[in-house]
Amino acid sequence: MPSKPQQIVMVVNGLIEDYRWAYEQAEKGQYLIGVDGGNNHIYRMGLVPDLIVGDLDSIHRQARYDFESKDIPFLTYPSQKDQSDLQIALEHAASMTPKEIVLLGALGNRFDHAFGNVVLMTSLEEQGIPVVLMDETHFIRIITRSLEIKQAVGDALSLFSLTPRASGITTQGLYYPLNDETLFFGDTRGLSNEIMDPDAKVTLKEGRLLTIRVKGKVDLE
Numbered sequence: 486m487p488s489k490p491q492q493i494v495m496v497v498n499g500l501i502e503d504y505r506w507a508y509e510q511a512e513k514g515q516y517l518i519g520v521d522g523g524n525n526h527i528y529r530m531g532l533v534p535d536l537i538v539g540d541l542d543s544i545h546r547q548a549r550y551d552f553e554s555k556d557i558p559f560l561t562y563p564s565q566k567d568q569s570d571l572q573i574a575l576e577h578a579a580s581m582t583p584k585e586i587v588l589l590g591a592l593g594n595r596f597d598h599a600f601g602n603v604v605l606m607t608s609l610e611e612q613g614i615p616v617v618l619m620d621e622t623h624f625i626r627i628i629t630r631s632l633e634i635k636q637a638v639g640d641a642l643s644l645f646s647l648t649p650r651a652s653g654i655t656t657q658g659l660y661y662p663l664n665d666e667t668l669f670f671g672d673t674r675g676l677s678n679e680i681m682d683p684d685a686k687v688t689l690k691e692g693r694l695l696t697i698r699v700k701g702k703v704d705l706e
Contacts, residue, residue, distance in 0.1 A: 489581065489582055489583065490514070490515035490516040490581060490583050491515055491583065491584050491585070492513060492514040492515055492516075492583060492584065492585045492586070492587060493514055493515070493516045493517075493518060493578045493581065493583045493585070493586045493587070494510065494511050494513070494514030494516070494517050494518070494586075494587045494589065495517075495518045495519075495520055495523070495571070495574055495575070495578065495586060495587070495588050495589070496511065496517070496518070496519050496520065496523035496524070496526050496527050496534075496589045496590050497520045497522075497523045497571055497588060497589065497590040497591040497602070498520065498521055498522025498523045498525070498526075498543050498590060499523075499590040499591050499592050499593035499595070499598065499599070499602075499620075500590065500592060500593030500594060500620070501526050501589065501590045501620070502621060503621045504526075504529055504530050506621050507526065507530060507589055507590070508530045508531070508532065510587065510589055510619065511527070511530065511532055511589065512532075513587075514587060516535050516536075516581070516583070517532065517533075517534045517535050517536075518534060518535065518536045518537075518538060518574055518577075518578060519534035519536070519537045519538070519544075519552075520538055520539055520570050520571050520574045521537075521538070521539030521540060521541060521542065521543045521544055521570045522539075522543025522544055523589075523590050524537055524544045524548050524549070524552065525543070525544060525545050525548050526589070526590050527548075528545070528547070528548035528551065528552075533552065533555060533557065534552065534557055535557070535558075536557070536558050536559075536560060536577075537552060537557055537558070537559045537560065538559075538560045538561075538562075538570060538573055538574040538577060539560075539561070539562065539570035539573070539574070540561065540562050540563060540564040540566070540570060541559075541561055542564050560573075560574075560577060569601065569605075571588075571591070571601075571602060571605060572605055575605055575608075575609060575616075579609055579612055579614055582614070583614065584614075584615075585614070585615050585616075585617065586609060586614060586615070586616045586617070587616075587617045587619065588602065588616065588617065588618045588619070589619065589620070590620075591618050591620075592618070592620050592623065602618060603618065603625065603695070606618060606625075606626075606627050607627060607647065607693070610627045610629065610693070615627075621700075622699060622700050622702070623697060623698070623699055623700075624697075624698040624700075625695070625696070625697050625698075626695075626696050627647065627693060627694065627695055627696070628687065628689070628693070628694050628696055629689070629692070629693050629694075630688065630689065631686065631687065631688040631689075632686065632687045632688075632696055633684070633685075633686050634658075634680060634684075634685040634686065634687075634698065635683065635684065636683050637680045637683070637685065637698060637700075638680055638681060638682065638683055639679070639680065639701055639703065640679075640680045640698050640699060640700050640701060640702070640703070641677050641678065641679060641680075641698065641699040641701075641702045641703040642659065642677075642678045642679070642680055642685075642687075642696065642697070642698050642699075643675055643676050643677055643678065643696070643697045643699070644668060644675030644678070644687065644694050644695070644696055645668070645670075645673075645675055645676075645694065645695040645697075646668040646669055646670045646672070646675075646692055646693070646694060646695075647670065647692075647693040647694065647695050648670060648692040648693045649669065649670050649692075650667055650668070650669050650670070650691075650692055651667065651668050651669075651689050651691065651692030651693060651694050652666075652667040652689065652690055652691045652692055653665055653666075653667075653688075653689050653690025653691055654666050654667065654668060654687070654688070654689045654690075654694070655687075655688050655689075656678075656685070656686070656687050656688075657682065657684075657685060657686040657687075658680060658681050658682025658683075658684060658685030658686065659678045659679065659680060659681060659682075659685060659687075660678055660679040660680075660681055661678050661679075663675075668694070675694075677703065679703045680698075
């Protein structure tokens with residue numbers, strides 16, 4: 486196990502439709518964590534996790550048997566607990582001080598789970614560890630200073646303040662520009678902008694922004 490992996494990829498028990506895409510993302514990381522039922526996705530991708538975390542109530546028997554036979558370490562917890570499997574896994578990953586954590590399979594049909602996963606991103610961001618939550622369509626990050634967006638012309642980009650106000654926001658390469666402006670919590674002014682430049686950028690001076698890039702999905706009405 487690398488002492489300080491550049492990127493930790495965590496696979497969660499949400500929706501993954503394109504396993505080829507997910508495989509490519511998982512392969513980019515230096516350390517792979519399967520979060521309970523997320524190990525079923527890892528098994529289908531033909532990969533082997535470096536660590537398995539959770540209460541193991543969602544992992545399929547064959548996947549568990551196969552990973553146990555490979556002596557993969559398990560970090561197990563009882564099903565009745567105060568934290569979700571993902572929160573436990575994120576706290577463990579944070580102790581490894583990676584430069585970035587990528588979450589796959591953290592979105593899907595359960596909005597409460599998806600929203601909880603976004604909320605969990607904030608605690609890691611406060612520790613200085615950026616978290617990226619992505620699926621085949623969405624690329625979600627929380628920023629406090631800047632975000633550079635490469636080669637995403639035509640994608641939608643939404644900006645939401647997660648603090649009472651996020652101020653000093655300046656954008657480059659977006660259809661609707663912001664120039665040292667403020668977005669407020671509970672306002673939709675930052676909804677569904679369009680990326681116009683292959684080197685787009687968002688910066689802010691104060692507050693916290695939830696940034697959501699949606700591939701090829703723009704409605705400027």
